[in-house]
Amino acid sequence: MTSYVANTRIAPRRRKRWTPSTTLLVVLMCLVTVVMLYPFAFMVDNSLKTQAQFDSGSGHSLSSWAKLTRVIPVWRELLNSTIVAVLAIAVILVVSSLAGFAFAKLRYRFAALVFLGIVAAMLIPMQSIIIPAYVNLSKLHLLSGYWAAVLVYAALGTPFATFLMATYYRSLPDELVEAAIVDGLGYRATFLRIALPMSVPALVTVTVLQFIQIWDDLLVGLLFLQNPDNRTITVGLGILSSGRTTDIPVLMAGSIVSAIPAIAVYLIFQRQLVNGLTAGMGK
Amino acid sequence: MSVPAFALVALLLGIPILQAVYYSMTDWDGITAHWIGPSTYQRELSNPTFWRVLENNGLLLIAVPVAILIPLAIAYVLNRHIPGWRLFRTLFFLPTAISWVVIGMVAARFFAQQGSLNELLRGMGLGFIRTDLLSGERTALLAVAIAFVWSMVGTNTIIFLTGMATLDPTLDEAARIDGANGWVIFKSITVPQLKRFLQFSFTITVISAFTALFSLIFVMTGGGPGYGTTTLEFFVYQTAFAKGAFGLGAMLGVVLFVIMAVIGLVQLKLLRTDD
Numbered sequence: 103m104t105s106y107v108a109n110t111r112i113a114p115r116r117r118k119r120w121t122p123s124t125t126l127l128v129v130l131m132c133l134v135t136v137v138m139l140y141p142f143a144f145m146v147d148n149s150l151k152t153q154a155q156f157d158s159g160s161g162h163s164l165s166s167w168a169k170l171t172r173v174i175p176v177w178r179e180l181l182n183s184t185i186v187a188v189l190a191i192a193v194i195l196v197v198s199s200l201a202g203f204a205f206a207k208l209r210y211r212f213a214a215l216v217f218l219g220i221v222a223a224m225l226i227p228m229q230s231i232i233i234p235a236y237v238n239l240s241k242l243h244l245l246s247g248y249w250a251a252v253l254v255y256a257a258l259g260t261p262f263a264t265f266l267m268a269t270y271y272r273s274l275p276d277e278l279v280e281a282a283i284v285d286g287l288g289y290r291a292t293f294l295r296i297a298l299p300m301s302v303p304a305l306v307t308v309t310v311l312q313f314i315q316i317w318d319d320l321l322v323g324l325l326f327l328q329n330p331d332n333r334t335i336t337v338g339l340g341i342l343s344s345g346r347t348t349d350i351p352v353l354m355a356g357s358i359v360s361a362i363p364a365i366a367v368y369l370i371f372q373r374q375l376v377n378g379l380t381a382g383m384g385k
Numbered sequence: 386m387s388v389p390a391f392a393l394v395a396l397l398l399g400i401p402i403l404q405a406v407y408y409s410m411t412d413w414d415g416i417t418a419h420w421i422g423p424s425t426y427q428r429e430l431s432n433p434t435f436w437r438v439l440e441n442n443g444l445l446l447i448a449v450p451v452a453i454l455i456p457l458a459i460a461y462v463l464n465r466h467i468p469g470w471r472l473f474r475t476l477f478f479l480p481t482a483i484s485w486v487v488i489g490m491v492a493a494r495f496f497a498q499q500g501s502l503n504e505l506l507r508g509m510g511l512g513f514i515r516t517d518l519l520s521g522e523r524t525a526l527l528a529v530a531i532a533f534v535w536s537m538v539g540t541n542t543i544i545f546l547t548g549m550a551t552l553d554p555t556l557d558e559a560a561r562i563d564g565a566n567g568w569v570i571f572k573s574i575t576v577p578q579l580k581r582f583l584q585f586s587f588t589i590t591v592i593s594a595f596t597a598l599f600s601l602i603f604v605m606t607g608g609g610p611g612y613g614t615t616t617l618e619f620f621v622y623q624t625a626f627a628k629g630a631f632g633l634g635a636m637l638g639v640v641l642f643v644i645m646a647v648i649g650l651v652q653l654k655l656l657r658t659d660d
Contacts, residue, residue: 120468124465124467124468127462127465127467128467128468130462131459131462131463131467131469131470131473134459134477134538135473135476135477137535138476138477138479138480138535138538138539139476139479140491140495141480141483141487141488141491141492142479144491144494144495144501145487145491148494193393197389197390197393198390200386200387200389200390201386201387201389201390201391203386204386204387205387208386213387216387216391217387219391219394219395219399220387220390220391220394223394223398223399224649225642225645225646225649225650226398226402226642226645227595227596227618227638227641227642227645228596229596229599229617229618229621229622229638230402230405230638230639230642230645231397231398231401231402231405231638232401232621232622232625232638233401233405233408233621233625233631233634233635233638234400234401234402234404234405234408234635235397235401237631238400238401238404253393253397254397256393256397257393257394257396257397257398258397258398260390260393260394261394261398289386293386314481314482317484318483318484318485318486318600319484319600320484320485320486320599320600320603320604321599321600321622325626336484336486336600339484339486339487339490340486340600340603340604343486343489343490343493343604344603344604344607350494353490354490357486357487357490357491360484360486360487361482361483361484361487364482364483364484365479365482365483367482368478368479368481368482369475372475372478376478376543376547379540379544380543380544380547
């Protein structure tokens with residue numbers, strides 16, 4: 103990949119690239135860019151208005167941004183989003199790396215069956231389990247804190263994460279584990295000191311995928327975070343926007359704030375995200 | 386070592402799906418449940434609303450080819466490494482990072498009567514076409530479908546770009562020397578080689594259409610007008626949490642699960658037979 107990138111960069115034929123048909127295609131792609139980035143422009147433009155300016159369609163002002171923290175508890179909600187995402191991802195990383203390593207490198211009874219059971223859970227849509235899960239967790243009195251949402255997010259993320267980790271550990275040579283065991287390291291130490299550090303790229307992929315998934319989710323947060331003080335930013339915005347009386351420019355400012363962390367993660371970890379996406383094909 | 390993962394998945398996904406099957410045969414209201422057998426299924430199968438909702442899911446399937454073909458064309462163009470293709474790739478995938486909630490909010494304003502779509506039409510001198518997509522049952526579903534197609538562009542483009550990067554460029558060269566034009570090369574050489582990627586993108590797109598649009602619908606239309614944009618996944622939520630009919634909601638969830646499982650298994654089988 104790297105050498106390929108370097109090749110196109112040097113590009114002694116650069117001049118030739120601007121043929122009429124290429125130019126046409128670039129113009130076409132610029133049009134697509136306008137369509138794809140329209141919501142961002144819409145959010146920025148309208149967040150810089152008052153509700154009156156939004157209704158009349160002219161004029162700009164910073165007042166919606168000034169009002170933002172009074173209308174929407176953004177700091178609190180950003181903190182909640184962070185807490186829920188971090189806890190859920192921590193659970194996912196622990197259980198999926200352990201299970202992935204076990205499936206890839208250890209031989210034990212029912213391994214294939216257990217693996218199939220976990221991975222097959224990918225087929226279960228969130229909406230199909232949400233009602234029983236809601237009632238179960240409410241009977242356990244977990245709905246008033248963060249834990250119900252954290253556990254549901256963790257459970258929903260674990261099947262794919264386990265699949266990804268197992269695929270990654272399978273790509274590490276078996277001799278590595280065997281040598282470590284022969285050298286007297288137990289399975290635990292082999293996992294913690296050798297396999298785990300080597301799997302950092304896969305762990306990053308899982309983290310990035312799950313972060314965006316959890317950060318952007320509405321349904322689980324809506325049902326499993328019953329205390330309004332625990333609402334994530336996406337849930338807060340979702341509830342506000344379904345009301346009809348909401349101040350739209352303030353909502354747009356809130357949307358921008360909510361999108362920034364996910365976009366930042368995307369821009370920094372674009373490659374890992376793409377890897378994770380296509381890993382689902384099981385090459 | 387696999388016990389924690391298994392326990393987590395079993396307790397929060399495995400057992401609830403079995404409970405859903407059990408409760409779908411009861412008149413559960415969240416607290417008490419009486420066994421009524423599969424009669425809910427019979428009753429629901431003769432309920433026009435249920436079929437109306439399934440029809441919406443069916444209609445959304447029409448958007449799936451569009452959500453695949455547009456990204457396929459975009460990927461084909463970017464794969465020719467036109468100037469700035471890497472930047473385009475980044476920008477097109479960017480919306481994938483933002484929430485359906487945010488997309489739904491913008492889309493609702495875009496399609497509204499006073500919204501940007503009408504402004505745009507006016508600007509193009511087409512002011513006589515005044516749209517109000519969100520106020521009609523069918524047109525609101527169209528608006529949801531457009532937002533859905535838009536939001537799949539990034540993911541599917543990336544899938545096809547990844548696929549095209551694995552292709553053998555000498556085949557294109559050979560075809561070109563034999564006098565094949567761009568369209569013929571695309572149709573007879575590129576697309577057949579991308580079969581696996583097309584299948585994958587098809588599955589992802591159908592799964593998204595059926596199970597990922599809750600937030601979009603919640604924010605954009607609330608399922609309405611009427612049942613115009615209520616898809617099965619939204620109907621599950623509405624039935625259970627707005628109407629309190631947990632047993633019926635569980636049943637609808639089971640129906641959704643069966644549909645998704647069939648799609649998933651078909652995909653798995655297709656992948657297996659190819660390898």
